[in-house]
Structures are given as structure tokens and as C-alpha cells.
Amino acid sequence: MRHNGRVPRTLAVANQKGGVAKTTTVATLGAALGELGQRVLLVDLDPQACLTFSVGIDPEDLDKSIHHVLLGGVKARDVLVEFDDAPDLVPATIELANAEVQLARESSPEQALRTALRPLRSSYDWIIVDCPPTLGLLTVNGLSAASDVLIPLQCETLAHRGVGQLLDTVHDVQQLTNPSLRVLGVLPTLYDGRTTHARAVLETIADTYSLDVLQPAIPKSIRFAEAPAIGETVLSTAPASPGAKAYRALAGALLH
Numbered sequence: 001m002r003h004n005g006r007v008p009r010t011l012a013v014a015n016q017k018g019g020v021a022k023t024t025t026v027a028t029l030g031a032a033l034g035e036l037g038q039r040v041l042l043v044d045l046d047p048q049a050c051l052t053f054s055v056g057i058d059p060e061d062l063d064k065s066i067h068h069v070l071l072g073g074v075k076a077r078d079v080l081v082e083f084d085d086a087p088d089l090v091p092a093t094i095e096l097a098n099a100e101v102q103l104a105r106e107s108s109p110e111q112a113l114r115t116a117l118r119p120l121r122s123s124y125d126w127i128i129v130d131c132p133p134t135l136g137l138l139t140v141n142g143l144s145a146a147s148d149v150l151i152p153l154q155c156e157t158l159a160h161r162g163v164g165q166l167l168d169t170v171h172d173v174q175q176l177t178n179p180s181l182r183v184l185g186v187l188p189t190l191y192d193g194r195t196t197h198a199r200a201v202l203e204t205i206a207d208t209y210s211l212d213v214l215q216p217a218i219p220k221s222i223r224f225a226e227a228p229a230i231g232e233t234v235l236s237t238a239p240a241s242p243g244a245k246a247y248r249a250l251a252g253a254l255l256h
């Protein structure tokens with residue numbers, strides 16, 4: 001089911017907490033949508049460039065990246081890394097760490113990504129943006145460019161502590177730059193459903209903030225650690241694993 005001639009769904013994957021599987025979700029969900037015949041573009045908005053690394057690109061080898069697109073007038077198409085059998089990538093490099101200060105001096109600094117991606121939109125069904133673990137201008141750019149925000153959440157005590165702040169930022173973006181931004185929901189990650197604790201935390205968060213909980217939860221599995229080091233996702237390194245199945249099921253659910 002392609003969005004023929006329609007605008008792509010643009011998902012911002014955001015949570016200012018690190019280590020909640022944002023990058024893993026972008027790479028794996030993107031690959032799973034690709035398996036379903038969708039044309040997918042991944043965008044690395046994190047100066048740590050973990051997404052770029054995890055698809056097998058060494059940022060040190062890149063002359064130009066998202067940083068030059070946001071600030072240097074370079075076209076997104078000119079930094080695009082295209083793959084035959086995996087989603088395309090707009091890569092990041094460490095230079096992006098300075099971008100927030102420089103962007104803040106531009107006019108409409110929160111709209112830079114949206115503007116930069118516009119010429120690419122007709123080439124994709126899905127654009128998935130990996131936000132950094134902050135609520136600064138880069139994440140605001142991701143949210144401003146998005147149709148939907150997906151919030152990966154590790155279901156532990158205190159996991160909810162940043163959720164209110166993140167939703168405040170989403171509301172600011174809805175008011176200021178992107179009224180049609182929707183919160184798709186929270187995605188339970190690193191989930192151990194055997195513990196009643198994880199389920200209880202999840203229910204509390206969903207109730208407190210009136211958020212949808214996306215299904216299925218992504219199970220905690222050691223298999224996730226291996227894949228990025230070789231530029232792959234669990235879909236190829238452990239195709240029959242519960243984690244791979246969960247991301248495939250999530251991709252299927254998002255298409256319907």
C-alpha cells in the first residue's frame with residue numbers, strides 16, 4: 001500500500017532520555033517498512049550519529065551531512081546515502097553538535113529540517129527522524145517536520161519523568177509551527193512483560209498522559225546489541241527472534 005502521489009508519513013522518534021531505543025526503533029522499524037514494499041528515508045538528527053553508524057556508515061568518511069543541509073544551504077539530496085536493499089539515509093556527523101547555536105541565529109530556525117526535506121518527500125512513503133536525547137532545537141526541528149511523533153519508552157520506574165516535558169514541547173510545536181502534529185503513542189521498548197512491574201509502569205504512564213500504547217511492545221533481547229555493529233538490524237541478524245517479529249508487527253500495524 002503506497003501513498004501514491006500523497007505526502008509521506010513523517011515519524012519523529014523522540015524522547016529526551018537516552019538509551020530508550022530511539023535509534024534502534026528508527027533503524028528496525030524503517031527496515032520493516034521497507035520489507036513491506038514501502039520507500040523509506042531515515043534521518044539522523046543526533047550529533048552522536050549512532051543511526052548513521054548503525055547502518056554501516058562511518059561519519060568520519062562523510063564530507064557533508066545533515067549539518068550542512070540545515071546550515072550550509074546544501075540540498076538534502078546531495079548528502080543522501082542510498083541503499084539497494086535498505087532504507088536511504090540522511091546522515092549525521094559530530095559537527096551537528098554545534099548546529100543548535102548556529103541555527104538559533106537563522107530565521108525560522110525550527111523549520112530548517114521541514115524545508116530541507118520538502119524536495120525529497122515525493123520519493124518516499126515514510127520518513128523517520130531519529131531525534132537526539134534533548135528537547136533542544138534539533139528535536140524541535142524533528143517535531144516540526146513530522147506528521148506524527150512516536151515515543152519509545154523503557155518501562156521502568158522513573159521512565160515517566162520526562163514524558164510530561166516532552167509532551168509540553170510537542171504542544172509548543174503544535175501551537176507554533178506544526179498544528180497537524182499528532183502523538184502516535186508510546187512504544188514500550190526493552191520490555192519484559194513477565195514482570196508485573198513493567199506492565200504497571202506502562203499503564204500508569206498511558207493513563208497519566210492519556211497516551212495510546214502502541215502494540216506490540218518490543219521485548220528486551222540481547223540480539224539487539226549485535227546488529228548495529230555490522231550495519232544490520234535484527235530483521236536480518238535474527239529474523240525469527242521475538243524482537244524482529246515485534247518490529248515487523250508494528251510496521252504492519254502502522255500501515256493499517
Ligand code: ADP
Binds near residue numbers: 019023133220221243
Ligand atoms: P537511544 O537512541 O534512545 O539512545 P538506542 O537505540 O541507541 O537508544 O539503544 C540503546 C541500547 O539499547 C543499545 O545498546 C541498543 O542495542 C539496546 N537496545 C535497543 N533495543 C533493545 C531491546 N529491545 N532489547 C535489548 N537491548 C536493546
Ligand code: MG
Binds near residue numbers: 022023024050051
Ligand atoms: Mg539514539
